[in-house]
Amino acid sequence: GSNNTHSPERPLAHLTPSAGWMNDPNGLFYDNETSTYHTYYQYNPNDTVFSLPLYWGHASSQDLMTWKDHGVAIEPRDDQSGAFSGSIVVDHNNTSGFFNDSTLPGQRIVALYTEHSNTSETQYAAYSLDGGYSFEYYEQNPVLDINSTQFRDPKVFWHDETQRWIMALALSQEYKVQIYSSENLTSWEFQSNFSHHGILGYQYECPGLAKVPVIHESPSNVTLHGLNSTTNATAQTNVTSVDHKWVMFLSINPGAPMGGSFNEYFIGDFDGKTFTAQDSATRIFDHGKDFYALQTYSDAPNDDVLGIAWASNWDYGAYVPAEDYRGSMSLVRNFTLRPYNPNPETTEFTLYSEPLVNYTQLHTNQSMHKTSLELNSDESVLYRLGKYPQGLLEFSVEWKVNATAVLSKRDFADMSLYFKGVKDDEEYLRLGYEHNAAAFFLDRGNSEVEFVNQNPFFTNRVSQNIEPFKIAEDGLPIFKVRGIIDRNLIELFFNDGSSTSTNLFFLSEENYIGAVEITSGVDDVFTILDFDVKQLSV
Template identity: 55%
Template sequence: MYYDASAESVSRPLVHYTPKAGWMNDPNGLFYDRSESTWHIYYQYNPNDTVWGSPLYWGHASSKDLTTWTEHADALSPSSNDSSVFSGCVVVDRNNTSGFFNDSINPEQRVVALYTEHSPVSQRQFAAYSLNGGYTFEKYEHNPVLDGNSTQFRDPKVIWHEETEKWVMTATRSHEYVVQIFSSSDLKSWELESNFTRHGFLGYQYECPGLAKVPIVGNSSLVSSGVTHKWVMFLSINPGSPMGGSFTQYFVGDFDGKVFTPDTAETRLLDYGKDYYALQTFSATENDDVLGLAWASNWDYAAYVPTYPWRGSMSLVRNFSLREYQPNSEAAQLNLFSEPIINYDALRLNQSIQTNATNIKKNDQLFFNLSSSAHGLLDLSFEWTVNKSNVGKKDFSALTVKLIGATDKEEYLELGYEANAQAFFFNRGNSNVNSMKENSFYSDKMSANVEPYELLSENEAVFKVHAILDRNIAEIYLNDGVSVTTNTFFLTDGNFIGALEVRSSVDDVYTVSNFNVKTTSG
C-alpha cells in the first residue's frame, strides 16, 4: 500500500499505541514475558487499508514500560485471502501442557495463541505456538481445536484456573447471546462446561468475553470475612451501547472452574465514554495483577476518523481492582476501579503547574498558558468542593475547565461538573473538523454520574478528577477511577492544547484545590 508521507497526521498519540500504517481494532493476545520483562500486545490489523476488511492479520507490538511501544512484523496471518485471523488470546504454557515445546524453550516464553479463524462459511478456534517468545507462530497441524459449527462462534479468551488445574476458555456464540465456558488440560481438546446466556445489555451481538480473578482492596465486609478476590466477567456488545455503538460491560460474581455465577442481576458499564471497546486482560502478569487494554474507538464512526496513515488506537493499560462503592444512600456494591498506567520517566516532562485552593467566582477565572513546546501529552488532576447550600434549583451550576487550542482558539474541549445534575461532563464538539462535525453518530457531549469522593458536611462534598489527554484521546478518571469516560477528539491537525481556563457559572459554590498540570513534549 502506498502512503503520502506529506499527508501524515501530526496528531498521532504519544502513549496510546497506534500502528505506523493501516487499520487496527480489537486488542488480542496480551501477555507478559517475565524472562525479558517485556509486554506484548497483538491486535486486529489490516495492513492494506485504513478501514476494516479481509484479510485481517494479528499485528504485534511490545513495550518495556506500557508507555512507549515498538512495532513488530505481523505475527499471525490467515490461511487464505478470503479468511481472517479474528480475535483471540495468548497464554504462557510454562508446564508444557500442550506438548508444543521442548526443554530448550524458556518456560516464560512457551507462548500459545488461541484465536478465531474466520472464513465465509465458518468461525473455528485455532491454536498456534511460538518458539521465539511470541514474535512468530506456527499453526497447530490438527486445527481446529474447537469447532462450534457456526459462522458466529468466536473470540476465545483463555486463563489458567489454579483451583481445578485446568485451562478455561470463554467464547461467544455471538448472535445467540451466549458466552460458552470450556475447560482443557492441554489447550487442544476442549470440553463444554456451561453457558452464560442473555445477561446484561444484549444489543446486536456479544463479543470479546473474558474472565478475571480481581483483588478486592480497601475496607469491606468481604475483606473482613477473608474474601480477597471476586471473579469478573467482561463482555462487549456492538451495536447496542446505551451511549450508541459499541461498549464493554462487566458482571461481578463467583467462578468454580465450570460455572460463572453473578452476584446480582445488573450489568455495569466499564467506561462511560464512546471509545472503549473489546477489553482484554494480560496473561502471566506478576503478582496476578489484572491489567487490561481496550480499543479506543467506536464502530459507529471508526472508519471516518481523520487520522492518516493509520486508523485505530489502543487505550492506556489499566490496573483493575474491586472496591466497595456506595452509589446512593441505601446501597453498597463492589465496583471495578481503574488506575491508568503511564511511566512518566519514559517521557520528556515539559511543564508542571500547581495552584493553591481557590474559590471560583462567577466572573473570575483561573487561566494557564502552556509552554509553546507542550504539544504532547497533558495530564490534569484536581479536586473540587461543592457547597450545595448555594446551589439554586433553577441554576445551571457548572464548574468548567476549558482546554483551548494553541493555534486556533475557536477550537476547544470542555470538562466539568454540574451540581444540580450531580454529574460530570465532557464536551468534544467545538472543533472545525468537518468530517466529525457532520457525522451524526459522533456524539459531542458525554456525562457520567458520580457520587462524592468525600462528604465534609451535609452540604459540602469533595470530588476528584484525573484527565489524561494524548493529542486526540482523552481518558478521564473520576474519584480514583470509580468511573471513567474515554473519548477520542479531533481538533484541526496540529492544533494542540495551548491554554486552560477554569470558570464557574455561579458564585460561592465551587472551590478548586490540588490543581496539577503536567505536559510532555512530542
C-alpha cells in the same frame, strides 16, 4: 521500529499501528523472562479500514508508554478470511506438548483465536518458539468447531483451583458466553453457557473472565492514586486485606446505550465450570464512547489484572481522520474491586480502573499546581501550558461543592475546564461538573474538523452522574477527576477510577491543547482544593 516519532496527529503514549487499520487488542501477555509486555491486535496492513484478509499485528513494550512495532504475527488461512480476535496464554509446564527445553517456560506461549470466513468461525491454536515474534500453526486446527458462523473471540486462562485451562468465548448471536475447559489447550470440553445477561445489543463479542483483587479499604483512604503513582500500583497500596471475586467482561456491538459498541461487566463467582453473577446488575465499564473489546494480560506481574481496550467505536471508527493509519489502544489499566457508595444508602463493590502511567519514561515540560481557588461567575482563571505543547498532558482536579449555597434549579451551576487549542483557542474540549444534575459532562464538539461536524454518530457530548469522592470535615462533598490527554484521545478517571470515560476528539492539525481555562456559571459554589496539570512528552 518505534511508533513515537511519526505524524503530528499520532498519540505519543498510546499504541497505534505504524500503518493500516487496528481494532481489538489480542493475545495480551507479559513475558516475565524479559519483563516485556506483548500486545497483539486486529490488523489490516493493506488499508486504513477493516477488511479481509485480517491479521494479528504485534507490538511490545517494557515501559507501557513506548511500543516497538513488530508487524504481522499471525496470518489468516487465506485471503478471504481473518485471524480474528483471541488470546495468548503462557504454557509454563508445556501441557500442550508444543515446547521443549529450548524455549524458556515464561515464553512458551500459545495463541487461541478465531479463524473467520463468511461461512465459518472456528477456533485455531498457534504457538511461538521465539517468545512471540513468529508463530507456528497447530497442524490439527481447528481445535474447536461447532459448525457456527458466529462463534468467536476465545479468552483463555489457567484456573488454578481445578488445574485446567478455561476458555470463554462468544456464541455471539445466541447471546451466550460459552465456557470450555482443557488439559492441553488443544482438546476442549464444553462446561456451561452464561446466557442472556446484561444489555444484549445485536450480539456478544470478546468475553473475558478474570479473578480480580478485592480491596477492602475505603477509596478515600487510598493515597497512591493521582499524579504521583507509578506503574506498580497495587504494590504501593496500603491494603488491609485482599481476596478475589470473578469478573465477566463482555463486549456489545452494535447496541450500546450511547451508540455503537461498549463494554459491560458482571461481578460473581467461577467454580471452573460455571460463572454465577452475584446479582442481576449490568455494570458499565467505561462511560465514554471509545472503549471497546477490552482484554486482560496473561501472566501480569503480581497477579495484577491489567487490561487494554480499543479506543474507538464501530459506529464511526472507519471514518475518523487518518493519514497512514487508523486506530489506537487505551492506556494499560489496572483493575481492582473496591467498595464505593453510588448513593448514601448503598455500599457495594465496583471496578476501579487506574491507568499505568510510567513517569520515569515521560518528560515533564511544564507543570502547574494550585490550591484553594474560589470560583466565581465574573472571573475565570487561565493557565497557559507553554509555547510548544506536544499534545500530551495530564491533569487532576479536586474540588468542594458548597451545596448549601442558595441556588435555583434553574441555575446551570457548573464548573468547567476548557482545554484550548494552542494555535486556535476557539477549538477546545470542555469538561465540566454541574451541581443540580450532580453529573459530569464532556463536550468534544467545539472543533472545525469536518468529521466532527459531519459524522452523526460521532456525538459530541457524554455525561455521567458521580458520587462524592469524600465528605469534608465541614460536611461538604468533594469530587475528583484525573485525566490524560494524548493528542486525540482523552481518558478520564473519576474519584480515583470508580468510573471512567474514554473518548476520541479531533481539533485542527497541530492545534494541541495549550491552555486550560477554569470557569464557573455561579458564585460561591465551587472551591478548587487542588489543581495539577503537566505538559508531558515521551
